[in-house]
């Protein structure tokens with residue numbers, strides 16, 4: 001979901017950073033790695049990660065994505081990702097020269113590392129994950145919580161890189177076997193996605209870019225306000241030139257400009273009574289963003305949110321939030337796609 005901005009609280013309960021717009025700038029909790037965690041990490045940059053986390057704790061800018069939000073959505077993300085893209089991806093990885101030696105994966109906008117925990121154990125072969133994010137606070141969680149073993153038991157190692165993924169160059173991805181990201185494309189601009197596609201195409205490796213919002217939601221039971229809120233939320237996502245629901249079509253075009261073939265598959269969140277906490281947070285964020293975008297909705301939205309949260313708590317609400325996953329497969333060296 002999109003970046004946080006100015007105050008917007010709608011209905012009961014606060015919005016977690018990342019789920020939607022939050023109120024006054026939140027305080028960032030101090031997070032230190034315990035010594036044994038840092039020592040136990042299979043991370044070449046353990047000391048740097050600790051230093052970065054401490055630096056982040058003292059930084060002025062609060063995290064745009066609270067670890068609590070990323071943790072809350074992780075099971076729904078895992079269930080939603082389009083597993084059918086793993087077949088063509090695994091085939092392509094196995095065809096790489098030197099495939100038996102393993103491969104390097106760059107996870108862009110890794111957050112707390114949810115994509116690695118999902119993907120690394122689903123792919124065979126030794127893997128070295130390079131975890132990229134501009135938020136050092138999240139990077140340390142990603143390093144500590146990274147997967148340790150691949151599908152065939154091979155070793156998985158990680159390192160972290162703090163920086164802006166919108167400035168990636170093909171050189172930064174040199175030697176990459178795979179680029180991946182989850183819930184990233186929709187918070188980038190078209191120019192940033194062009195840069196990312198150019199870097200992936202230049203590196204000649206596949207890219208699995210999952211969970212971009214599609215701009216469609218379905219709530220059962222339906223409410224007459226659903227459509228207005230959807231429209232206002234989508235407009236909020238597009239503010240400041242961010243792609244929001246246009247992310248996947250834009251990425252398709254960006255890869256096509258480099259002659260890269262793209263497969264797209266749906267990856268909807270299905271939030272029923274078993275995911276009440278996530279559904280409630282999503283509702284608060286979704287309605288909050290819509291009202292921030294169209295303040296005239298506030299009164300009706302307050303009533304709507306209260307009723308939706310009550311139905312959610314009673315296990316009487318089903319929400320489908322549509323996303324798409326994209327697999328970009330650059331041509332093989334022999335020219336065959």
Ligand SMILES: C[S@@+](CC[C@H](N)C(=O)[O-])C[C@H]1O[C@@H](n2cnc3c(N)ncnc32)[C@H](O)[C@@H]1O
Nearest residue numbers: 001109110111114133134135164165166182183
């Ligand atoms: C919605 S979160 C998704 C995190 C993680 N991939 C997941 O699926 O849980 C988006 C992440 O992208 C990072 N991010 C957004 N724009 C970025 C940029 N331009 N450069 C580096 N990181 C970025 C944020 O800090 C955040 O961790």
